[in-house]
Amino acid sequence: MPNASARPKHSRRTRRRRREDPARNELVSSSLESAQQCLFSQDYGTAFVHYLLVLNLAPMFKDFAKESFRFTLFKWAEELDSVGRIQDLFDCYEQALELFPADEVILNSMGEHLFRMGFRDEAAGHFHKALKLRPDYPEARENFYRVANWLVERWHFLMLNDHGRNLKYQQAIQKAVQSGCNTVLDIGTGTGILGMCAKKAGAAEVYACELSKTMYELACEVVTANGMDGSIKILHMKSLEMEVPKDIPHRVSLVVTETVDAGLFGEGIIESLIHAWHHLLLPPQIPSVNNSATGRVIPAGATVFGMALECVEIRLCVSEVGGLSMAAAGELRSPVSCSSEPDDSTEPYTTERLSRLPGGYKPLTEPFTALNIDFNNVQELEGLSSREVQQIRLPVIQEGELDALAVWFQLHLDEESSLSTGPQEDTCWEQAIYPVHSFALKPRDELIVEISCRDAYLRLCCVAVLRDGHEIRLDKRLDSRHSGNPISNPNPEAELCSALACLQTGQNQTKDFCMLECSEMALLNNQDYHQSFCSALEKLISQLKVKCRNQEQGSLAQSDLADSANSTDRSDLLYVLDVSEGFSLLSLIAASQGHVKAYSSVEKNKQQDVLKRLAHSNNIPEQQLEFWLNHMEDEQGMLQRPSREKLWSAIILDCVETCGLIRQKLMEKASLARCLLEEGGRIFPERIVVYGLLVESDTLLLESAVQGQEPTLGFNIAPFINQFTVPVHVFLDFSTLECRHLSESVELFVLDLMDANANYINREVKVQASSAGRITAVPFWYHIYLDQEIRVSTLSHNSHWKQAAAVLQQPLEVRAGDWVHLAVKLHKSTISISAHWETGSTKS
Structure with missing residues (x-):
């Protein structure tokens, strides 16, 4: 430790005090005043330029101006984003981070823009930096979990936990190396496990390539932690771009890879192997030629x-x-x-x-x-x-x-x-x-x-x-595109039916096709969902029609009947807004109730054409269906009045993602929607009740994190890949999940979209274990209440929704009768669940 009592040394020349520069001070003062005036008048671009000038010339104002500068940056970034000035947007963030390099809020915000625009690796880096600066920053933590699902897909954990698969690969690589394949290239190395198998088997030279920046950096960390950083060269590139001797010094004798998907060829293994044989691999063995310098591929x-x-x-x-x-x-x-x-x-x-x-x-x-x-x-x-x-x-x-x-x-x-x-x-x-x-x-x-x-x-x-x-x-x-003639048919009636079927789906079918996502198709198949909305909308609209008639009768009593006939031509129309994600028929269902003008958020032209055709065929007047602001990029902008005079009778919010999570910003949208409802109007759904139960499931553990070194053949991989573990596992089907139920289902949380005062941000729920076991996860699902009586469950057998589960970091051992305390928290629209236990014997 330095000697704290030592006297400071005197330099030869004492430091002169910096002279005040009146012109500089005047510029800083006027720019700061201009920045504040521009901010007040919502001229965010000019305000941002003035703040940059002030903070670069006078860094002592950073603490004073930080909050205003952040606000200006975020509002100006929104404007730049809305007009497609993406490079300018990122330039502004770079300038902001030069001034505030350790500002976790700016880092997180830039990460959000990067992620939304598809730059997932870069977004992950910003979220990670924000979390290092402030580990308890919930926005950065939730964003990091979101991006982790993209960068390190859940199959990585399952694959690394598959000891049998890893062992078979290791044995095949070991046999190849021992038979003379002394130089190895691992294509699509992932965590680097196959390359490390080759080095452990005795290969003299091992090279690996990985396209994903996140996985490349992960592989470098793993190889270093296993003491092989000097003996395995990892390249951040596609194998198709590799050249000899530019990237590797000479051709290799063995390529190992597992760049295959469920359909075998979907990850481009054929193209990469053709390139490898021509440019990176030694020639294959020819049976008639005795040549030891040959190449081969695993898998064969x-x-x-x-x-x-x-x-x-x-x-x-x-x-x-x-x-x-x-x-x-x-x-x-x-x-x-x-x-x-x-x-x-x-x-x-x-x-x-x-x-x-x-x-x-x-x-x-x-x-x-x-x-x-x-x-x-x-x-x-x-x-x-x-x-x-x-x-x-x-x-x-x-x-x-x-x-x-x-x-x-x-x-x-x-x-x-x-x-x-x-x-x-x-x-x-x-x-x-x-x-x-x-x-x-x-x-x-x-x-x-x-x-x-x-x-x-x-x-x-x-x-x-x-x-x-x-x-x-x-x-x-x-037609002529199909070779071969139809088999002679002794049944002319069957042949006629077949021909008619083909005619029926001919020219018009080609013209009228419409592309829907698989999740949108599944939604169409969910009859309970649509029937429940139909009933709830019919009930609400009937109530509002009665209210309108009563108000109309009151006004008629005070005015001349002839005059009122003209004024009430459109006064009985009710306005319904559907802001569902993707293709939705709910606006059409609302319009079918009569005296309703429905607004749909469907944007794609072909999907709008489908709704128009369905409206026409179901006798819904064309003017009762409108497509709401296709050009608007900000979905919050859709939540506006239908006209200056009217408010919405109903606003339909899409609350739950297909994967099983509450949609982001749901509570903020609900808060805005409540302000836009007419008296007696309603948000659909009005309330969401979250249910869950305790389970023991090794499957969820294996899909959520690498379980130690044993499945990965003794290599130290788990601590590195498990950085990308997320606490909530999505796209589960609870009806087929391998698990043991350790409790009955319980109500975990309530989100009230109609009454903000009824909401809370955390809740502790006590659950009694019905069986002994290890609690590894808490699966959860939703009862979506359209009104007080009509509800839809995301757990029903014909639901288009999947379920989610909070996976515990450490399994919890319980006995039958133990009480488990679940801490359920809501941050914005994200639910988190943690657990601790209290034994039945200590319970009073």
Whole structure:
């Protein structure tokens, strides 16, 4: 420790006191006054420039002006954002951070802009800095959790916790290295585990590449913590951009990778391996040539399997929604294309874990082999996209509704070891789902499936059914693009019906198709949701009509009947605003009640066309439906009066995200909406009640954090990747979640959207354990009350919503009868849950 009592040394020259500069002081004073005047007149751009000048010339004003400067920055940033001046926006934040580099509020705000614009890695860095400066800053913590879900997807935890998968990869790499593969490249290294396996197996040189900045930095930390920072070179780049000798000194003898998705090719493994064989790998082994300097790939290849199935969860089936006939909607397509024709605007499949689907699934065919691929044969890789379309016939084994083709694969690591992603396997993988236009199949039918790889994806398409010698086309096209003639049909009536079906879905169908997200399709299938809204709206509108008639009769008693006839031409109209996210029919349901002008927040032109067609076909006058301010970028701006004279009779808020969380800024929107309601008007929903219960679930633990070093083969990875653990796990299906219930369900929290005084920000709930076990999580869901009597549950069997769960950092051991205290907190619109216990024996 320095000698605190030592006398200070005198320098040769004493420091002169800085002279006052009157001109400088005058400039600072006038600029500060101008900044405050501009702020008062809401000229935020000019105010920001004046504040910059003041704080650069006179840093002593920083503490005094900090709050005003922040406010000015945020308001000016909003204006810049609204007119698309994104570079100017970030320049302003950079200038602000030069003045206040340790201001957690400015760091967090800049992170929010970065995240919203898709710069997730950069956003994470700003949120992380803000949290380091102030660990208890709730906005930065919630934002960091949001971005963590994007940057480190939950499958990373499942994959790293999969000891069997990790061990098989390690054994295959060890065999390859010991057989002479002494230089290794790990493509898409993630946490670096495969590269470390190669180094531990004795490889002389190990290189790795990773495109994600977050994962690259994580891999560097992991490799350093495991004592390999000097022996594994990690590059922050795509393998497709790598060159020899610019990035690595020479070609390697082994490439290891797991850049595969549920549909095998979706992460670009074919393209990256073709590039590797041409530029980064030694030539493959040729059987007739004795050459030890050869290259190889782990995994060595894959076999793809498929199966036709019935599954209500996947089916898109809407004929009537909330009393509205959907016949005029045209074709509603999900972003997943079930066509055999490549389409850059859509992906050919979505993903599901079949073992967890509510209601399960029914196999309609036996599993079939769709494709074999050898990753060590570059000619085969290059010829994949030009392979002829393969057509196979699948015997139908039981009666059912054809909803989709499910696909999985076996990844062959080498000649002896493989990994399966099948629906019956205990695996971290989901299956690829190729939706099909639903069709009722019977035993003895044969399903004709086309398989192709015409672009970056494996594509499967059900094109026809063979029944009693007749071909029934499922792709809804009978033209020259399809090779082969229809099978001769002895039943002309069946042939006529088939032809009519094709005509029915011909030219108009192509013209009238509309793209909806999978979540929007699922919402349309939620009949209870729409029927409940229909009933609640009908009830409210009936009440308001009665009130209007009573007021009208009162006014008629005081005025001349002839004059009032003209003045009340539109006075009985009620105004309803639907600010739901995405495609919504609620505005149309409101307009169908009569004497209602409904405003929809649907923005996409094709979706607006669908609503217009549905309005026309359901006899809803065109003028009773309006699309509200398509050009407005700020969704808060939609919450305005419909006209100068009127207030809203009802405002419909979209309260719960499909993933199971309360929507951000819900409470702020509700506060604004309450100010815009007419007397007797209502926000829908008016109240949300949160329910939950205690569970023991190893599955949730495995999906939320890496559980120690044992599953990761002794490598120290958990502390680094677990920085990205989030306390709330989303997109759960509680009906299929593997867990033990340790309590009854209880009410956790209430959010009242109509009465601000009824709300609170924290609550402690006591829950009694009904069984002994380890509490690992608290799953929660919502009862959404549209009024006092009508409610919708996000836990119902036909709900389009998933559930969420608060996962405890440390499991809590309880015995039957113990009382567990749950601390439930609401910050803005985010709910957090923590737990501690009190034994039954100590309870008085």
